Amino acid sequence: xxxxxxxxxxxxxxxxxxxxxxxEAKARNLSLNMxxxxxxADQLDLSMPMLSLLASPADCIAEDGTDCRNYGVLEGLxxxxxxxxxxxxxxxxxxxxxxxxxxxMMFDTVxxxxxxxxxxSKPWREYDSVKWIxxxxxxxxxxxxxxHFGFEMIPVALGVDGPDMDEVERIAASDERVKGIWxxxxxxxxxxxxxxxxxxxxxxxxxxxxxxxxIMWDNAYAVHHLFDDAxxxxxxxxxxxxxxxxxxxxxxxxxxxxxxVTLPGAGIGAMAASPANVADFKAHLTISSISGDKxxxxxxxxxxxxxxxxxxxMRKHAAILRPKFELVDRKLAEGLNDVGECSWSSPRGxxxxxxxxxxxxxxxxxxxxxxAGVTMTGAGATWPHGNDPHDSNIRIAPSLPPVEELxxxxxxxxxxxxxxxxxxxxx
Amino acid sequence: xxxxxxxxxxxxxxxxxxxxxxxEAKARNLSLNMxxxxxxADQLDLSMPMLSLLASPADCIAEDGTDCRNYGVLEGLxxxxxxxxxxxxxxxxxxxxxxxxxxxMMFDTVxxxxxxxxxxSKPWREYDSVKWIxxxxxxxxxxxxxxHFGFEMIPVALGVDGPDMDEVERIAASDERVKGIWxxxxxxxxxxxxxxxxxxxxxxxxxxxxxxxxIMWDNAYAVHHLFDDAxxxxxxxxxxxxxxxxxxxxxxxxxxxxxxVTLPGAGIGAMAASPANVADFKAHLTISSISGDKxxxxxxxxxxxxxxxxxxxMRKHAAILRPKFELVDRKLAEGLNDVGECSWSSPRGxxxxxxxxxxxxxxxxxxxxxxAGVTMTGAGATWPHGNDPHDSNIRIAPSLPPVEELxxxxxxxxxxxxxxxxxxxxx
Numbered sequence: 025x026x027x028x029x030x031x032x033x034x035x036x037x038x039x040x041x042x043x044x045x046x047x048e049a050k051a052r053n054l055s056l057n058m059x060x061x062x063x064x065a066d067q068l069d070l071s072m073p074m075l076s077l078l079a080s081p082a083d084c085i086a087e088d089g090t091d092c093r094n095y096g097v098l099e100g101l102x103x104x105x106x107x108x109x110x111x112x113x114x115x116x117x118x119x120x121x122x123x124x125x126x127x128x129m130m131f132d133t134v135x136x137x138x139x140x141x142x143x144x145s146k147p148w149r150e151y152d153s154v155k156w157i158x159x160x161x162x163x164x165x166x167x168x169x170x171x172h173f174g175f176e177m178i179p180v181a182l183g184v185d186g187p188d189m190d191e192v193e194r195i196a197a198s199d200e201r202v203k204g205i206w207x208x209x210x211x212x213x214x215x216x217x218x219x220x221x222x223x224x225x226x227x228x229x230x231x232x233x234x235x236x237x238x239i240m241w242d243n244a245y246a247v248h249h250l251f252d253d254a255x256x257x258x259x260x261x262x263x264x265x266x267x268x269x270x271x272x273x274x275x276x277x278x279x280x281x282x283x284x285v286t287l288p289g290a291g292i293g294a295m296a297a298s299p300a301n302v303a304d305f306k307a308h309l310t311i312s313s314i315s316g317d318k319x320x321x322x323x324x325x326x327x328x329x330x331x332x333x334x335x336x337x338m339r340k341h342a343a344i345l346r347p348k349f350e351l352v353d354r355k356l357a358e359g360l361n362d363v364g365e366c367s368w369s370s371p372r373g374x375x376x377x378x379x380x381x382x383x384x385x386x387x388x389x390x391x392x393x394x395x396a397g398v399t400m401t402g403a404g405a406t407w408p409h410g411n412d413p414h415d416s417n418i419r420i421a422p423s424l425p426p427v428e429e430l431x432x433x434x435x436x437x438x439x440x441x442x443x444x445x446x447x448x449x450x451x
Numbered sequence: 452x453x454x455x456x457x458x459x460x461x462x463x464x465x466x467x468x469x470x471x472x473x474x475e476a477k478a479r480n481l482s483l484n485m486x487x488x489x490x491x492a493d494q495l496d497l498s499m500p501m502l503s504l505l506a507s508p509a510d511c512i513a514e515d516g517t518d519c520r521n522y523g524v525l526e527g528l529x530x531x532x533x534x535x536x537x538x539x540x541x542x543x544x545x546x547x548x549x550x551x552x553x554x555x556m557m558f559d560t561v562x563x564x565x566x567x568x569x570x571x572s573k574p575w576r577e578y579d580s581v582k583w584i585x586x587x588x589x590x591x592x593x594x595x596x597x598x599h600f601g602f603e604m605i606p607v608a609l610g611v612d613g614p615d616m617d618e619v620e621r622i623a624a625s626d627e628r629v630k631g632i633w634x635x636x637x638x639x640x641x642x643x644x645x646x647x648x649x650x651x652x653x654x655x656x657x658x659x660x661x662x663x664x665x666i667m668w669d670n671a672y673a674v675h676h677l678f679d680d681a682x683x684x685x686x687x688x689x690x691x692x693x694x695x696x697x698x699x700x701x702x703x704x705x706x707x708x709x710x711x712v713t714l715p716g717a718g719i720g721a722m723a724a725s726p727a728n729v730a731d732f733k734a735h736l737t738i739s740s741i742s743g744d745k746x747x748x749x750x751x752x753x754x755x756x757x758x759x760x761x762x763x764x765m766r767k768h769a770a771i772l773r774p775k776f777e778l779v780d781r782k783l784a785e786g787l788n789d790v791g792e793c794s795w796s797s798p799r800g801x802x803x804x805x806x807x808x809x810x811x812x813x814x815x816x817x818x819x820x821x822x823a824g825v826t827m828t829g830a831g832a833t834w835p836h837g838n839d840p841h842d843s844n845i846r847i848a849p850s851l852p853p854v855e856e857l858x859x860x861x862x863x864x865x866x867x868x869x870x871x872x873x874x875x876x877x878x
Contacts, residue, residue: 060522068520069508075746078502081492093495095487095715123550124744131739139566139576149566149576165738172738283741288522290746311592311599312558314710317551317744319502319717 026364027445039446046396046443049436054397056433061213061375062424063284063341070340071286074327078319083326092318098309099302100294104321108294110331111246111285112278113262118296120305121316126281126293130240131169133277133295136308137203137238138173143274143300145236148173148203157195157205159187161378161406161417163213166206166242170408175203177408182212186219189226196232204238210260211245214406214419215378216371218258228263229270239263239276245374246280247338250346258372264296273298282324284341284375285334292316292324348422348430352377355431359438363445368420377420378406385444386415392440398433453791454872466873473823473870476863481824483860488640488802489851490711490768497767498713501754505746510753519745525736526729527721531748535721537758538673538712539705540689545723547732549743553708553720557667558596560704560722563735564630564665565600570701570727572663575600575630584622584632586614588805588833588844590640593633593669597835602630604835609639613646616653623659631665637687638672641833641846642805643798645685655690656697666690666703672801673707674765677773685799691723700725709751711768711802712761719743719751775849775857779804782858786865790872795847804847805833812871813842819867825860 027035078084084092086101099105100121109116122129138154141147148154156175158167159182170177178195181188186209196202207227209219219227227239241263249257263276274297282291293316297305328334353370356379360366365382381389386403393400401419404410420437422430454462505511511519513528526532527548536543549556565581568574575581583602585594586609597604607618613636623629634654636646646654654666668690676684690703701724709718720743724732755761780797783806787793792809808816813830820827828846831837847864849857 062522065508065518068518071520072506072508075505076503079499081496081499091492091495093498093714093717094492095489095710123555125741128550128740135562135566135739139562168738172735283522287520287746289742290520290744308599311595312555312562314552314554315716317717317747319714320744320747 026362027449028364035446035449039450042439042442042446045439049439050396056397056429057399057424058421058433059399059401061421064424067341067344068287074286074323077323077326086322092322095314097318098313098315099306100316101318101321103325107325107328107330111334112243112280112294112296114264114278114296118302120295120302121321122293123316124289124291124293126279127165129293129295130279134169134173142236143304151201153201155199155202157192158408161214162206163208164405167408179408182215184217186223189223193230196230196237198233200233203234204240206240208242208244210243210258211248211371211374214376216369216374216376218260221261224261224263224266228266228272237275241276241278243278243280247334248284249373250342250349251372252339252342256372274301277301286324292321345423347427351427351430352420352422352434355434355438360441363442366441375421375423379418379420380416381418381441382445382448383414383416385448386412386418388444389440390418392443393437396436398436453789454876455791462873462876466877469866469869469873472866476866477823483824483852483856484826485848485860486826486828488848491851494768494771495714501713501750504750504753513749519749522741524745525742526733527743528745528748530752534752534755534757538761539670539707539721539723541691541705541723545729547722547729548748549720551716551718551720553706554592556720556722557706561596561600569663570731578628580628582626582629584619585835588641589633590635591832594835606835609642611644613650616650620657623657623664625660627660630661631667633667635669635671637670637685638675638798638801641803643796643801645687648688651688651690651693655693655699664702668703668705670705670707674761675711676800677769677776678799679766679769683799701728704728713751719748772850774854778857779847779849779861782861782865787868790869793868802848802850806845806847807843808845808868809872809875810841810843812875813839813845815871816845816867819870820864823863825863
């Protein structure tokens with residue numbers, strides 16, 4: 025028995041009660057936030073020891089003798105490239121360590137392709153239009169980059185094992201102006217899915233009309249498991265190896281960062297790509313950059329050491345995050361199982377739960393929540409141009425609020441879902 | 452009596468003796484470097500206390516309560532904008548604090564103008580060609596940026612009080628495709644000159660054929676005095692105030708950083724411009740950046756405090772650098788006063804001495820020095836495309852080597868100047 029099965033009178037009476045709960049929530053003058061994937065303060069505390077690792081001049085010397093306090097080393101310290109190679113599942117010599125954000129490296133990469141082309145190809149700005157595959161639901165800041173350069177964004181559905189590959193293959197083969205695709209291949213933002221091996225292989229080997237088609241592989245949640253047991257952790261095939269095997273070694277560019285490993289905004293970003301792409305990128309970077317912040321690189325290496333060190337550190341994050349994700353799942357199930365037309369993801373990693381509301385209700389839910397003091401990611405944000413054709417998807421980010429606040433915020437959210445759906449059913 | 456006055460026989464005998472000295476220098480297998488404006492290790496030590504200022508979570512809270520360990524604050528912490536406003540001689544609300552390098556901010560700014568235009572103007576990429584005024588001798592990394600975007604670079608002489616303004620005015624007024632000028636207005640790289648008030652006013656008020664002509668005001672050495680006495684410090688008129696007064700408020704973009712205040716590569720970069728320009732820049736940055744590294748911003752604020760704190764810190768740098776600049780001047784005078792056709796700057800601040808060798812000798816001098824183990828900035832680097840038409844200018848960077856090494860390096864340099872000139876005179 026769900027809302028759709030109720031009579032109008034029953035719905036009316038239900039709406040009165042839900043409306044009463046909503047009014048009570050509003051009266052509490054809450055200020056809660058489930059909008060962005062920000063770590064909580066207890067997660068940030070985990071990295072405090074990192075801040076005191078460079079105290080004497082001797083601490084600031086890299087393994088090859090470089091004084092990290094001075095200019096130089098454009099592509100990053102050797103030990104930092106090794107660390108980030110572990111994170112990116114690649115070889116250190118293919119890694120460039122950048123500034124404090126992989127987002128900036130993604131923007132710059134698209135900008136270089138657009139302005140100057142890739143490996144000698146025609147600069148994308150010289151086409152009458154550039155098209156780009158955007159998986160939905162997806163990450164709003166990816167879409168913002170391709171929108172900024174005026175690309176036409178083509179939404180393709182992201183399923184439980186990755187993109188709808190029949191669609192992706194059809195579009196990529198159809199037009200040389202289709203130049204690439206955004207991917208968050210592991211614990212995807214927002215739906216939490218990880219691409220299957222088969223999907224990775226098809227992305228690597230598919231026929232593209234454009235020789236310079238590029239997969240922007242934003243592995244933002246590479247090590248961000250919610251469970252410690254390997255059997256409960258998603259595994260992702262290496263896109264680099266798959267592309268090489270398929271004879272398309274230059275098709276991918278990997279990105280990652282320590283933003284949600286150590287400190288957001290004070291972490292280190294990195295990219296990895298084929299030797300030809302890396303040489304191309306360095307030719308641009310040598311003009312625009314003096315180097316990343318080597319002191320921060322060295323801090324990270326001394327704190328995290330290597331892949332095993334990262335994994336150990338991430339288990340501490342998981343211990344804090346797991347109860348929050350379990351709470352989301354429990355609260356939504358308790359509150360919405362008898363409502364109907366609602367579904368949500370139960371990811372094994374990452375930072376988000378993807379919620380699908382009854383069609384036509386997402387904007388209203390987010391508005392109701394906002395008026396009751398609970399800030400959600402804007403409805404539609406998970407679609408290009410903020411345009412969700414079903415007005416259904418809402419991204420829930422449970423990491424920032426402490427558990428008690430999260431519980432309160434979820435109660436309000438559930439109430440808003442019910443109210444919006446009742447409003448819809450009652451027309 | 453200089454070399455030009457000597458007979459061929461005298462020159463021959465002199466060349467034999469100088470060649471002998473050069474061979475002796477070469478035999479010492481030196482490895483000395485006067486190539487780039489890198490601070491010495493003792494200068495870097497001055498900033499070590501900065502690295503231990505953020506030890507507890509409470510240390511990481513900004514004055515408005517922001518937890519600097521988490522995401523946010525695109526344009527920089529309020530206190531960091533205030534600090535950099537002191538450095539840039541501007542108002543905090545006009546300042547954007549960026550990443551670890553003003554160079555990247557300069558590249559990005561040119562890139563935005565080129566790709567998207569400025570304040571609604573036609574994107575520069577849409578012109579058949581873009582022209583740019585490059586003051587010579589000047590900074591090679593500036594020239595590299597405008598070269599990267601394919602601009603035609605027009606060299607104009609930089610004199611003792613700034614650019615040859617008659618030339619600059621003539622060129623700026625001649626063609627709407629002349630879009631800007633690179634300026635290092637104080638203790639210029641490499642010649643050490645500071646623009647006179649009259650020059651600043653003429654730059655601000657000159658007639659430009661392009662409405663979107665932009666002065667890229669790289670005030671890299673704003674606080675980098677070599678002398679403590681105000682009477683021996685250069686003063687620079689504020690280009691922002693001058694542009695506003697002249698009715699051209701959007702013409703300038705200021706840049707600066709703490710690279711040579713605290714730690715190169717681990718400092719903070721910043722820019723300042725009119726409110727309209729700042730709004731324009733933020734519309735781009737909100738797509739490409741998550742924010743600068745707020746932890747590093749906070750470290751800098753806690754260490755330097757304000758303009759007075761910066762000045763006090765810079766006096767410590769000056770105490771280390773001044774003897775090196777005095778040594779350069781003394782060594783060049785002792786070694787070259789009876790040679791002729793050589794001149795050099797005696798700056799009151801900055802990082803460089805600009806040396807003018809007898810015409811046609813600069814490349815040979817740098818090559819001879821290199822073969823004797825003394826690395827100089829490449830001859831020609833101070834001109835666009837590395838093309839110094841007189842093959843005369845060499846940039847001397849005395850900051851990195853300890854005094855004893857600097858003395859040795861200068862002896863070799865003087866020897867190379869003599870030898871190259873003698874080779875020229877003897878045809």
